[in-house]
Amino acid sequence: MDNYPLLNIFWTMLELFLWILWFFLLFKIITDIFRSNDMGGGAKAGWTIFVILLPFLGVLVYLIVRGGSMHERDLDQAKQADAAFQDYVRRAAAGTPPSTNHVDELSKLAELKNSGALSEDEYRRAKDKLLA
The missing domain is CATH 1.10.10 (Arc Repressor Mutant, subunit A)
Structure with missing residues (x-):
């Protein structure tokens, strides 16, 4: 323990946290690419290759170009899931x-x-x- 001071432990924990956060963001972007209805197959393939081959630059460019509409796609998906659930509850409650x-x-x-x-x-x- 003497060879690894407390500050290095905190620094290692910060690096680990940022690494996990980076993977979360990368998976979120890849999910958003495939969920997007306003892009064709070629655009989805291009963004996926860009994000995978140049991950830091690809993620930053994707967030700059399409980051504002990510929230809208998340909101649309949540609304669709809620509507499907409400429809299921309505049908289940209406049956004898x-x-x-x-x-x-x-x-x-x-x-x-x-x-x-x-x-x-x-x-x-x-x-x-x-x-x-």
């Missing part, structure tokens, strides 16, 4: 719960079994068919 229909039919089956119209085997098969 199947359990009420099953309860009525099970009670009718039990009455038929108790009255002797259905045997135990017939009752079990009808119940299994209903619950399947």
